[in-house]
Amino acid sequence: MQLDHITTPFGRRTVTYAMLADQMTAAEIDDDASVDKWKIYQALCEARPRLGITDRALAVLSALISFYPKSELAAGDSLIVFPSNAQLSRRANGMAEQTIRRHLAVLVSSGLLIRKDSANGKRFARRSRAGEIDEAFGFSLKPLLARAEEIAQLAAEVEAERLHMRRMKERLTICRRDVLKLIETALEEGAAGDWLAVQDEYRAIFADYPRKPTLEMTTAALEAIEFLRENILNHLESQIKTAKPSGNAHEDERHKQNSKPDSFFESELRLGKKRGADCDPVDRNDVEPEIMDIKSTASGVGQGAAIGHSGRQSDNLAGFVRQPFPLGMVLSACREIRDYGPGGAISSWRDLMGAAVVVRSTLGVSPSAYEEACAILGPENAATVIACILERAGHINSAGGYLRDLTSRAERGEFSLGPMLMAQIRANGTGERRAG
Known part of the structure; x- marks a missing residue:
């Protein structure tokens, strides 16, 4: 030298x-x-x-x-x-x-x-x-x-990130358009379901979406809106198949739809306010269980920055075993749970549920409270709730009592998991972010 x-x-x-x-x-x-x-x-x-x-x-x-x-x-x-x-x-x-x-x-x-x-x-x-x-x-x-080689490599990485961000925004724009038009079509056609609540779920996803979002925020919003679109499509598909006329040319047979389409919404709102309330028996018998639900997981992409949500859901929705959210979305919202996975990492739902059992004991949640949550929410969603509680452990006095309260609200149709995840993702976005 x-x-x-x-x-x-x-x-x-x-x-x-x-x-x-x-x-x-x-x-x-x-x-x-x-x-x-x-x-x-x-x-x-x-x-x-x-x-x-x-x-x-x-x-x-x-x-x-x-x-x-x-x-x-x-x-x-x-x-x-x-x-x-x-x-x-x-x-x-x-x-x-x-x-x-x-x-x-x-x-x-x-x-x-x-x-x-x-x-x-x-x-x-x-x-x-x-x-x-x-x-x-x-x-x-x-x-x-x-430093010519280093500078050229950094420039290539920045360009690749810019292209990736552009593609993610394009996908997000297309997905937003699809959801809005599908909801509009469902309302115009009088499709069964609480579509006003679905509109609220859509608005909640972008309630705090900034004009210049980071890649992490865009990815979280895209996962949430894609999840909502998938459930809307599944719900509409089930209705289309149910309403499809008979293919027998010798019979003048058509599907008989409910003559009182508005009564479904009324009974759904009534059930959401008071359990066991009387409702029109035609509504309960003529509408299939999957039609009375917008795959209630769609309501999981919810609104508000607080943990918990008071939604318009019927007892049928509350009793439905909900599909879990994407694992990547859960891990993006709940980062601390990874330390409790096998080898300090979580790569599957099995790993997450195993880590949730360890965290349950650490937080002092009784086995009965966790078993009840698994029965009402489903094992994957119960593990997700435990992961969210771990993120906010410093703000919760009694984790076990809080879990029982969320489980009780979910059973009444007054709680959905989506707002909890979205609030935590937004909270992570204001703190330390992943590099790259």
């Missing part, structure tokens, strides 16, 4: 280990290394979010690069530019010199430039009688050449 390339800054500026490491790395460049200066600059513009530099700092760097006379940065050249702040200001569209000095310091601390200061801190070059530069003092562009 050529240690004569190690320099320290002029005046009160201090030198750090990171600056020394950047200079040592720049001294180890291969002799035949070279890169187009504007291509590496374009890669820097792409990788800017990963490098932690601003667009104004990149404007100053662009001005500096323009003072280098060659189109390529080669290891055999000195790669030092030495314009004054006044010259930089003119190349940077009149940027104030104080602003230029601040952004130069950012570029140096980011490891994209190296200062090579003269004895008096001035930037200049000594030339030979032939006019060639013998020694120059200013800013070295060698870090750009030394």
Whole structure:
């Protein structure tokens, strides 16, 4: 290693280990290394979010690069530019010199430039009688050449993330359109089901969806709306199959639908308010159980930021064994449960339910309370509730009493699991996020 390339800054500026490491790395460049200066600059513009530099700092760097006379940065050249702040200001569209000095310091601390200061801190070059530069003092562009491969890789990753985010947003837009039009069609055709509640579920998914969401927030919203769309389609499919006329040409037989379509909604609302209330027997006998349900899991993509939800569900819905939410969505909302899985990871519902048993004991939830929750909610959803309670353990005085209360509300049709998951996903979005 050529240690004569190690320099320290002029005046009160201090030198750090990171600056020394950047200079040592720049001294180890291969002799035949070279890169187009504007291509590496374009890669820097792409990788800017990963490098932690601003667009104004990149404007100053662009001005500096323009003072280098060659189109390529080669290891055999000195790669030092030495314009004054006044010259930089003119190349940077009149940027104030104080602003230029601040952004130069950012570029140096980011490891994209190296200062090579003269004895008096001035930037200049000594030339030979032939006019060639013998020694120059200013800013070295060698870090750009030394980190060319790293910068190109970061730029490729940022571009891939941008494309992935665009595709996710496109899928989300299409899915939102599908759900809205399906609900509109169901209302116009008078399809059985509490479609106003489904509309509420749709609105709840995007209640706190920001204008500029992160990839994690977009993924969570997409999983929730796809889950809702799937259940709507399953419900409508069951109705279409039930209403399909007989194919026998010799019989004038058609499916007999309920002559009072509005009575279903009325009885559903009545049942949601009071258990055991009298209802029209025609409604109970003529409507199949799967028709009286929008696969009640659809109501799991619920509303509100609080744990728990008062929804419009009948006793038929409350007694329905609900399908579990996607495991990825559950793990995105409940991260602490992973530590209790086999080997500190959860890869299946079996792992999650096993971890929930361990957490149940840790939280002091009695076996009877957990068994009752499994019977009402289903084993997967009961495990999901335990995982959510673990996330909020510091805010809950009695985990066992809280679980019994949620189970009782679910039995009455006053609680759905979706709002709990969505609230926790939004809470995770405001805290520490996964890299990448």
